Amino acid sequence: MLKEALIGTLCGAVVLTIGILIGHFGIQKNSAPSWVNDVAKDVDEALIQQFLSEVETFQLQENLRELTKVPHMATSPGDEETVKYVLKRWQDPETGLDEAWRQEYEIYLSFPNPTNPNKVTVVNSLDSVLFTVREREVNYTADQNDPQVVQPFAAYSPAGHAKGKLVFANQGKPSDFQHLNGTIDLRGTIAITRYGGEGRGRKAINAAAYGVVGLLVYTDPLDMNDGLMSDTNETYPHSWYLPPTGVERGAYSRDFGDLLTPYLAAKEDTYRIPPEDITGIPPIPTQPIGFQDARTLICALAGEAAPKDWQGGLDCIYNLGGPGFKPTSPFNNSDVKLDIYNEEKIVNSSNVMGVIRGSVEPDRYVIYGNHRDSWVHGAIDPSSGTAVMLEITRVLGRMVKQGKWRPRRSIIFGSWGAEEFGLIGSAEYTEEYFTKLSERTVGYINVDISVFANATLSASAMPSMQSVIFRAAKQVNAPGFDSTSVYDNWIRYTNRTSPTHGIIPRVGYLTGAGSDYAAFVHYLGITSIDMSYTYDRSKTNARIYPAYHTACDTFDYASRFIDPGFVAHQAVGRTAGNILIRLADSLLLPFNCKDYAESLEDYLNTAVNLYQKDLIAKSISMEPLSKAVANFRKEAEQLDKVIQSSDLANETPLKVRKINDQLMLMDRAFLNPLAFPNEYGFRHVIWASSSSGKPTFPGIADAFAQANSSHLASDWKKVHYHLSVVAQAIDGAANMLKEVI
Template sequence: MWSNQDLSETKTMLEPSKKSDYWIVGIALIIFFTSGILIGRYGTSHDSQHVLDVKQLVIDQISTDQISSNLRYLTSTPHVAGTAQDLLQAEWMRDRFLEAGLDEAKTVPYDVLLSYPLPGVMNKVSLIDDHGRINYTTAGRQPPLGSPEEYSEDIMHNFNAFSASGVVEGNVVYVHYGRKKDYEFLLSRGINVSGHIALIRLGVIFRGSKVELAERYGAIGAVLFSDRIEKTSQDRNFTYPDSWWMPGTGAEYGHVGRLRGGDLLTPYYPAIESAFRINEDNHPGLPKIPVLAIGYEEAEVILRHISPENPAPTKWGGKMDAPYNIGPNLRYPGWKVRLDVSIANERRTTFNTIGILKGSVEDDRYVLLGNHRDAWTFGALDPSSGTASMIEIARVFGNIKREQNWRPRRTIVFCSWGAHEYGLVGSYEWTQQHAKVLNQRAVAYLNVDTAVSGKK
C-alpha cells in the first residue's frame, strides 16, 4: 500500500515550488522517443512547401504545469480496477483525448475476474500464546502518514489479490525468498514447511511464484514481507514522510494469481460478453492457501518469536531488527501463528481508454504509446506520472495538428490500460481481441509507466 512509491511521490510531486524538476528525466525520454520515432521519422505537413520542426514544437509546447495538473487529478482519489473511480478516470481520459483534438477516443470494457478484501474485515497475522490468547496482531491497515491529502477512507486495507480466504494456525518457517532452491536447502537440513505457515521475503521472483511454491511444498499459508535492507537507508527512522524510504508499517500490495497476464477466467481469449469462461472453482491459477503481506516492523515481531534452534544461513539475513531463525518452532512452547484472510473474487468491468491520431501517409500502420491507469492506492509514481505525461503528449500533438495542419506519417494510438495490477489484464484483453490486426500493422510500442526520476 503506502510504499516509498505511493507515499513519498504523492507528497513530493505535488509540491508546487519544485514540480518542474520532477518531470525533466521522464519528459526528456518521452520527447526523445515520440519525436524520434513518432514524429521526426513519420511526421508530415499537408503543405509540401513547409517542413515543420515538429520535435522543437513538441519541446516548446510541453507544459510541466499541465502535467502537474493532470497528476493532481489522477492522484486525488484511490482508483483500484473495477471500482467506480476506475470508470470515472477512464472517462476522464477519454474526454482529455477528445479535448486534445485526437480523431477518436473511447472506453473499452472487459468483464474480468478481480479480487478485493471484504469491507470492514481486517486481514491479519497474530501470535497466539499457549492459553489461546492473542499476544500480538498486525494492524491490517496502514496508518495515515504525511499530509491529509495523502490519506483516504477509500483505501482498501491490506490484502493480496486472488489469495484464498481462511484462518490457519500453526508454526512458522522462514523460507528466505521462497525459491525452489530455498525449500530444497531446508529439506537438506531436515526442515519441512509442510503443515506450517511460510514466512517469505519479497524480491528476486514474482510473489505469485512464491505462493505457488509454498503451496507445492505443503505450507498452509504464506506471510510476505519486505526486508528493511531493500526498503530503507542506514538510518532506521529516516523513512517517509521524512524521506522517500518505506516506513515499517508499509505492506506491499499485489496479486498472487498464477496466470502472468490477462483475465484468469478467459485465458488466451478476450473477456468480452460472448467469451466462454472457465469455472473459478479449483482454478489452477488461483492459490489454495491464504496469503498476506505485512510491514517489516510487523515481520520483525514474528521473527523475534521464532526459536533459535535452527539459525538461518548468513546469506539469508538482511537488516531486520530481529534474529534470522528458520523455525518451525516458536520461542515459547505452545505458541502459534494465526493467519486470518478474507478475500472476495468478483467478476467486474474494467475499462481501457483508447485515443487515435490518424496518420497522413501510412494510416494503417500503428505506433502505440501506452500506460496502465489503475493503482492500489493513489498511484502517484506508478502509474500516474506516466499517465499525466501521456495526456500532455496527446494535448501537444492535437494542438500541432490544429495549428499547423500537421499529422504524423503513421497512426498513433494512445492506450490507457485498466486492471494492470491484477496481471496486465486490460492490455492483454485488448491485444487478444485485436491480435491479428496488431500482428500485421503495429510498428512500435512505447510504455510510459513511470515517467519521473530522481530523489526529490
C-alpha cells in the first residue's frame, strides 16, 4: 500500500507538474498586447544591409536615361512627361509606394518669347548691326536639336530695350560697381559681368543703382573651365568643360517661392500682389551669354585695364570700357543693345508626392525630396538626384509591397516642380501645409544634384544630423575603392578637428537657399540635410560642374564625364537611403544635440572675436549670448544622460516619444518670423542667409557690418536687438531639451 501510495503520489506530482507547465506555457494568458513589441521596435540593421545591396547602378542609369529623354523645363510638355513618369513609378504595383498623387499650384514664371527671341547686338550710331550674340548654343549632340531646348535667358528679367556703351563690371557686386563708378560715369551704360561672387538677380539690382540700363552675364572660362576654351579638343563633347557657346540660364530672383503669393500657397483664387510690387528681381533688361560672345565684346573694350583680380580667362586684357569699345576695334563708337522679350505667365505646375505610411507613428514624417524640373535636359541638375530618389523608392517600395517592411514613421517623397524659378514647388508645399509639416516632420533629406563629380561625399546639414550621416557613410563603400567607406574617403578630402570627436569630415551648414531644403530649413525650422557627391578640389577650380544650366547637361555628358558606371549615384543613393531608413525606423531619433552645441560654440567664439571689443565700447553686452550657448550645452548634455540612463525599449512608449519630440522640435525654437523683416521666409536665426559672409550668427553679423559702416546709433541698436533675438532663441531651444517639467 505504501508503495502504491508512493507511486500514486509521485504520479500525481508528475501530472500536477505537467498541468502547471501546460497552464503556464500552453495557454494564452491575458498577456502583453501585441503592440507592446511593435512600439519598442528599433531600426533593423539587416534590413539596411539588404537595402544597400539592392541599390543598382543599372537602374540608376536607366532612371537617368528616362528622365533626360527630352528637355523638361518647369511646366513644359517635357516636364509633364516627367510628372507622369514619376507617378507611374510610384504607383507601380510591384515597386511603388502606398500612394502617389499630383499636387498643383498656379505660379508666376518668366519665359523668353519663342517667336520673338531675345537679341543682343552691337550697333553703330546709324543703328546698323555690327555683331549679333548667338541666340542658341551650338549643338554637339542630337539631344540639343530638340525644339524644346529653351533659348538662354534670365528668368524674371523684364522685357525691354536698352542701348548704351559697354563696361566690364567684374562680378557685379556692389563693390565692383562702386569701384567702376570711380572711373566711369555709369549712367546709360550696358554692363557685362561674369557669373559668380554675387547672386544672379542682385547683379542687375546693383547695376541699376548706378544708372546702368542693361546687363549681360557670361561664364568666364577661368571660373568654370580651368582655363580651357577650345571646342575642337578641350571642351564638351571632348571633356566635361563648357563649350564656348554654352550659356548658363537661371532665375534672376532673390526670394524663394512664388513671387506673386508670398507666404501663401499659390492656388487658383489666392490673392496675388501686383507684379509691379515684386522686389528682388532685375529692374533692367538682363541676358546671359556664352564666353565666345563675351570674348568678342570684352576684348574690344577701351578704357583702362581692369584691376588684376578682375582679369579672367579670356585671351586678352580686360579693360573697363571707355565706356565702350576701343577706337581700333570694328565696334568703335558703337553701342551694345539688348532687346529682351521675356514674358511672365501664371502657369500650372505640379509637385508629385508619394508616401509610405508609418506603422507605429504615422503622424511623424520623414520627408525626402528633389526637384524634377530642369533648364534643358538637366541630366545632372536635377535628374541625377531624381534618378537616385526613384532607385530608393524602387527598393523600399518593393519591400513594402512584398510585406517585408513598413517604416515606424511615415515617409513622404516630394518631386518638386519649378525649383529652377526659385524653389517654387517646395516653397508652396510648405506654405500650404505649414502647421502640419512643422508639427510632424522629423527631418528633411534633399538630394538635388546627386553627383557634381565622383570624388567624395559632400553634405550640409543641421549639426544634430552629423552623427547619423557619419554612421550611414561608414556603411557604404566609396565608389572606385574595394574596401574604403564613403566616410573614410570623405575625411581625406574635407575634414576638421572637433573638440569632441577629433578629426571628422566637415559637414557644411544650410545657410543659403540653393535648393529645396530652403523652405524646410528657413521657413519651417525642420532639421535637414542636403547631400551629393562632388569634386576633387585639387583637380579643378570650376565654380560648379561646367555644363550647369546649359544645353550640354545631357545623359551623354553625365554618363561619360561625371559618373561613368553610375557608381557615385549608387553611393549617394545608399548613403541617403540609409539615413532615410534610420530617421524613419529608429526607436530614438538619431539626432545629437551636443553636436549642435559645438556649432553654436563655434559661432559664439567667432562672434566674440569679431565683435566683442567694439560692442563693449557701445555698452552692448554679449553676456546673454554666451550664457544662452552655455545653457544649450548644459541641457544637451543633460538630455543625453537621460537617454543613456533610460531603457527606452521597455519603458512606456510615451517616454521615447517625449524625448523624440524634444529632439524633433528643438530646431523650431530657433525660428523668429520677425527677425528679418525684409525676408520673412528666413526665420531660422542661426542659419539665415548673411551678406556679411562671416561664419557666425547671421543677424548679428549683418547688423554689425551695417553699424560698423554707418556708425549710426540706430544701427548699433539693431546689433543689440539681434543679440537679444539670437540669445533668446538659443535659450528657447535649450528649453526644448530641458526636462519637460
